[in-house]
Amino acid sequence: MKTNPLRLFALLLMAGLGACDAQPPSPQGFAGLGSRSAEFASVTRDRSFSFPLDHGAHPDYRIEWWYLTANLEDQQGRSWGVQWTLFRNALRPAADQPGWNNPNLWMGHAAITGPYGHRHAETFARGGIGQAGVSPMPFKAWIDDWHLSGQLPGQANLTELQVSASGSGFRYRLQLSSDKPLVLQGDKGFSQKSGQGQASYYYSQPFLQAQGTLELDGNSYVVKGQAWLDREWSSQPLAADQQGWDWFSLHLSSGEKLMLFQLRHADGRHYRAGTWISATGDSEVLSEQDMRIRPLQLSRVAGRKLPTRWALSIPSKQLELTVEALQEQAWMPTRFPYWEGPIRFRGSHQGLGYLEMTGY
Template identity: 45%
Template sequence: MSFPRRFQTLAVLTFCLMLTACGDAPSNESPQPQPPPQDGFAGLGAHTEGFVQADASVSLVFPDDHGPHPNYRIEWWYLTANLEDSQGEPLGLQWTLFRQALMPPQKRPPPEPWSTDQVWMAHLGISQHATHVAAERFARSHSAQQYSQQRSQQRFQQQDQQQGQAGVVAAPFHAWIDDWSFRSPPDANFESFTLRAYSGEADARIGYDLTLRAEGPLVWHGENGFNAKTIQGQGSHYYSQPFLRIEGSVTLNGESRAVQGSGWLDREWSSQLLTAEQTGWDWFSLHLNDGRKLMAYRLRGGGENGTDYRFAHLFNADGQTELIGPDSVVLTPLATERVAERDIPTRWQLTLQDANLELIIEARHPNRWMPTTVPYWEGDVVVRNTPTQEQIGVGYLEMTGY
């Protein structure tokens, strides 16, 4: 059951104020795209006092780190998928649960029935051809209701139950907001999942019911799972499960279809993801036909002398790193499209000089704008070899701050 609309509105407003990334205040209708403010996503670099900072000296610990980290300011569980329906037509989808701490640990209110120190936001997206649809939900919680990473494994196993409107339990893994649910069965060890999320009714019904299975290991990005985002060194704890095999059904505009394909799950948490000078990012997760996976990004600002900060992680089918770091990464926009009254780069060249890899990455369709309260572009892409123009992979691209 959703909490009263006045609290929904409060959650939306609070989330937007903390991110400083919204346009007009939300209404009861789906928000329309608004021109981004001048500071774009720079709010992800503010309001850090009192929060725990991401640090390379902290090792990732599982299953604890599959769960929430309420002492850090921001966090997400982020799934994208490149699928095909029974006719062989490509289809893309996204499901994301975001957590935002409203105040540092020492300022939290006591855990009374209506006290809140965490706000949750979830996004659902489905794309096929020129069609792109999205849905959004908000919730609130108190961190005392969540199972933090300090709890014991025995405690996790004894209390696998949904408590509150939104939250995450580390083991058995369960992430939810209302009736949107992403979870592992008992003893699955973060290696298999079910995802169920729907919105709308009748011809406006959208959503999916999917089974996901890991066919490879977790991959840690950066040093010891700490991924720097600027030359100054601040960043996030970041790992991925890029080896997901997916099958199930997707409902688009009231019509259901069987699907199968590949998925990529990102897990990231931080208290200062960007500096105030960084206005957004261009983020790629790619499945190459030879079994390799590639994560690469360009953060606009944060590099030497005000240039962009770039990073790439290339790894093989066993999860073993072939290339990691910013030094050999060249990311260049080649073409833009006018989308939601913005100029959005929809064709890119990515060169990894040390890996002798030159790629052209292009959106299947420019209509992948997420008209959510915090708007951004998120969509499926095709990967081509630059010299031959042969398709050598698929993937997803996210662009923020435009």
């Protein structure tokens, strides 16, 4: 879910969810991600992943995303965050055919968050005309002139990548590398999102090391740090009464990684899950009973109140954290608006990460 983690691929559902209807709409979850669509393939357990083919698109499924976040530091010791996201939404299941009959809609989000505020960009494309797409061998995901691509052919673990994007007054270009394996989230890549069984296929490359340059209002900054790539696809990843989520991806100073999320139901219940990832890449599934997630402070952001300071606890790992946003105003005023930005944490462990909050 980056990110996590359910990753707003949701946002492309504007094609079908905005249809005129005199009747009040039935509950469909945040951005329509809880709506059913029987014509698309379902997510089931015990799927066998195949890399590098699964780095590409899955046209039998309705929604899909490639989601990169990076926690960076410049030469003056200042903290920055970068986001790069590509979403695919299918109007109907079909092969990725050329021409205007291609059923895929694409959307890209990019952002820089740092000591001078938060900048974002959003772009849209139709499939089939070369404006956007994903190829697995060699890996390349693009929309217009934004790119996330592999430097080596046939990379199973996405260990050598480069990423670039630009918007009004900003641009970035980063080199990414890792010597660690991919991590299958949930039950061998089957990531359940509700007690009713909604789920996605979900894997990550959370061990990327990043270096490159950011440009903001004509000034250039040399940066380095850590990055996290999430991949998910599904046809109905939310239950109809789930109104949004809070998603954490954490780089611990010990070298371990942690992904946690909670999906908020309309009646005040939460569905929680996560993954504890060792410094060598071994993963352990976390359930709702393993964790506590509690907001500590609300901030006024874009005319609404959002939790920008949190308490996270996993007693079995002796983990007790206080998490706070580096920039409270990291608001993405996109087609379906949400909050996405870098965080820092302290307590039993120290480190940096990313937080995504939707449905507020």
